[in-house]
Amino acid sequence: MRLLRTSFHSLRAILLLVAVSPFIRVKAQNASTDQQLWLGMNASGSFKKGWSFTSQARIRYTDNVTTYKGAYFYFTGEKKFDKNNSAEANYRLA
Numbered sequence: 032m033r034l035l036r037t038s039f040h041s042l043r044a045i046l047l048l049v050a051v052s053p054f055i056r057v058k059a060q061n062a063s064t065d066q067q068l069w070l071g072m073n074a075s076g077s078f079k080k081g082w083s084f085t086s087q088a089r090i091r092y093t094d095n096v097t098t099y100k101g102a103y104f105y106f107t108g109e110k111k112f113d114k115n116n117s118a119e120a121n122y123r124l125a
Contacts, residue, residue: 071089
């Protein structure tokens, strides 16, 4: 009986949310346009026994390309086992 009462309250809350949701206005983002610029460099290399490494450096400008937002560094190592199988590890430093 208690389970039935709990599910009834949950159902009532869900129905209330569905009934009210068309009238709720949520502004997720500012309506203005924000142009961004991402600049980056990439370096990669393959080594013996199926190993390969890749590194990237990126910088980001926002607010119509006037504000420096930050730098991001990516490092990836990959080991190929055979034609169809490989393992990869990624690291991102922000």
